[in-house]
Amino acid sequence: MDSSREQIPVFLDGGVRHGADVFKALAFGASGIFIGRPVVFSLAAEGEAGVRKVLQMLRDEFELTMALSGCRSLKEITRNHITT
Known part of the structure; x- marks a missing residue:
């Protein structure tokens, strides 16, 4: 995905439940992340305050994940931060 990252935006939709999920998606080359279910569930449970x-x-x-990985900016997040 790295070679096309600057040419074609790639977005992740689904499975985002934690901030570390956002970090992983960006490390694998996502241009952006959609957060649907957590927002909808919190809206239903607690309204606007829940979404916030x-x-x-x-x-x-x-x-916190960025700090623990030594990343001070989004540009510093790379695939090298992910281990399998």
Whole structure:
């Protein structure tokens, strides 16, 4: 996916439950990530406040994953950060 990354945007939709999922998707070359189910569930459960809460939680987890990986910017996230 790296060779086409700059030419064709690739988006991930589905399976995003944690900030680390966002990090992994970006490391594998995704241009962006859609977050549907967590937002819809939190909206149904707690309304707008629930959506704000879940988005903040995802952001906090993502920022923690970046910090633990030594990444200070999105451009520093690479496939080298992923081990299988």
